[in-house]
Amino acid sequence: MNLYNIKHPTQRVNFAQAVRQGLGKDQGLFFPAQIPQLDNIEQLLALPLVERSQAILSALIGEEIPREQLNQMVQNAFTFPAPVVKVEEGIYALELFHGPTLAFKDFGGRFMAQALAAVRGDGKITILTATSGDTGAAVAHAFYGLQNIDVVILYPQGKISPLQEKLFCTLGGNIRTVAVKADFDACQALVKQAFDDDALRQAIGLNSANSINISRLLAQVCYYFEAVAQLPPQARDNLVVSVPSGNFGNLTAGLIAKTLGLPIKRFIAATNANDTVPRYLADGNWAPHATQATLSNAMDVSRPNNWPRVEELFRRNGWPLSDLHSAAVSDGQTEDTLRAMYAAGYLCEPHGAVAYRVLQQDLQPGESGLFLCTAHPAKFKESVERILSIQLQLPAALDKHNRLPLLSDTMENDFAALKAYLLHK
Numbered sequence: 001m002n003l004y005n006i007k008h009p010t011q012r013v014n015f016a017q018a019v020r021q022g023l024g025k026d027q028g029l030f031f032p033a034q035i036p037q038l039d040n041i042e043q044l045l046a047l048p049l050v051e052r053s054q055a056i057l058s059a060l061i062g063e064e065i066p067r068e069q070l071n072q073m074v075q076n077a078f079t080f081p082a083p084v085v086k087v088e089e090g091i092y093a094l095e096l097f098h099g100p101t102l103a104f105k106d107f108g109g110r111f112m113a114q115a116l117a118a119v120r121g122d123g124k125i126t127i128l129t130a131t132s133g134d135t136g137a138a139v140a141h142a143f144y145g146l147q148n149i150d151v152v153i154l155y156p157q158g159k160i161s162p163l164q165e166k167l168f169c170t171l172g173g174n175i176r177t178v179a180v181k182a183d184f185d186a187c188q189a190l191v192k193q194a195f196d197d198d199a200l201r202q203a204i205g206l207n208s209a210n211s212i213n214i215s216r217l218l219a220q221v222c223y224y225f226e227a228v229a230q231l232p233p234q235a236r237d238n239l240v241v242s243v244p245s246g247n248f249g250n251l252t253a254g255l256i257a258k259t260l261g262l263p264i265k266r267f268i269a270a271t272n273a274n275d276t277v278p279r280y281l282a283d284g285n286w287a288p289h290a291t292q293a294t295l296s297n298a299m300d301v302s303r304p305n306n307w308p309r310v311e312e313l314f315r316r317n318g319w320p321l322s323d324l325h326s327a328a329v330s331d332g333q334t335e336d337t338l339r340a341m342y343a344a345g346y347l348c349e350p351h352g353a354v355a356y357r358v359l360q361q362d363l364q365p366g367e368s369g370l371f372l373c374t375a376h377p378a379k380f381k382e383s384v385e386r387i388l389s390i391q392l393q394l395p396a397a398l399d400k401h402n403r404l405p406l407l408s409d410t411m412e413n414d415f416a417a418l419k420a421y422l423l424h425k
Contacts, residue, residue: 016119022208053222073114084230102376105138108216130187133298140168170404182413220253242359246299270358275328
């Protein structure tokens with residue numbers, strides 16, 4: 001697999017290098033030089049999740065990883081389902097929260113751990129990533145206990161749900177977590193500064209495990225195929241997919257699936273009050289505001305890292321950017337939507353509710369809709385219980401960690417402090 005740096009297209013790497021490095025020169029994102037058009041979509045959709053995903057990832061990655069080894073990596077990573085549930089006539093939910101940390105990030109995090117183990121070579125590796133909620137847990141659990149891999153996860157202090165925090169800040173061992181006194185964008189900026197420090201990168205074998213890393217992104221392509229495979233045949237025609245969007249890795253993966261040939265008519269990027277992209281698509285002016293804390297905190301991102309990949313896909317495919325619909329949903333609207341969904345018989349959480357609301361508003365006659373449910377409602381127990389006036393029982397995975405003490409360190413928004421922390425374990 002050949003990839004190039006979107007900022008510096010002359011910088012070329014293979015899959016192994018992209019997985020190990022995470023980012024390219026000047027924090028540029030690596031992107032596949034070629035995405036094949038698959039001519040056997042119907043046959044693929046007839047396969048089980050694991051077998052189909054093995055074929056898709058083999059087509060994307062090529063022969064760089066032997067097929068038998070890649071098959072085992074996928075089998076090790078995708079050990080849980082992604083069911084599609086009918087919510088109302090013509091609208092379906094893709095539930096991506098049935099993995100070990102109850103969030104869609106389990107797909108990408110677990111495959112990335114497998115990929116890095118396969119291509120790591122010798123030497124120390126330090127995973128450094130920022131999380132706005134769910135990435136931290138998926139990465140922490142995917143890499144927990146792996147030898148010679150240290151993990152450091154930055155998150156905005158007080159700006160993720162208590163249960164999200166408990167799920168990845170109670171492990172210890174090779175997992176270190178840092179509550180930064182700032183917002184997610186500041187955490188992400190600290191990660192980028194670390195990658196720009198050549199000496200630091202070399203000293204600790206720096207790598208990133210958020211959706212910057214191409215291995216995570218490619219893994220996420222697979223569940224879009226799984227969604228279409230489960231839909232009734234009549235719902236596959238004129239299918240519109242609404243993606244709750246923060247850092248825009250999830251949408252990028254969907255667009256790659258469409259590029260491969262998956263029959264998706266169009267996508268909707270649903271955001272919360274952090275509406276940089278909806279405003280940009282409306283007026284052509286990229287003008288991020290200060291990040292706002294919302295109910296759908298995993299989407300509290302005003303400078304989405306993956307947006308250059310989205311634009312690159314539209315440019316390369318010759319798709320007009322106007323084909324991407326987008327809208328923002330306020331917290332008040334999110335609460336109203338959660339209540340309406342619950343009254344109709346579907347229990348959701350804020351991120352899924354944002355995607356559902358925009359989908360409902362955007363669907364045209366003759367279209368079918370699919371929205372992504374990216375986390376289990378119990379991960380947002382306090383807000384969901386308050387909004388719906390119900391009591392949620394914690395799944396076993398959450399209950400176990402909820403009983404454990406937090407092991408996080410705290411840090412000012414200061415790169416010098418982060419560098420010292422990384423260098424002195």
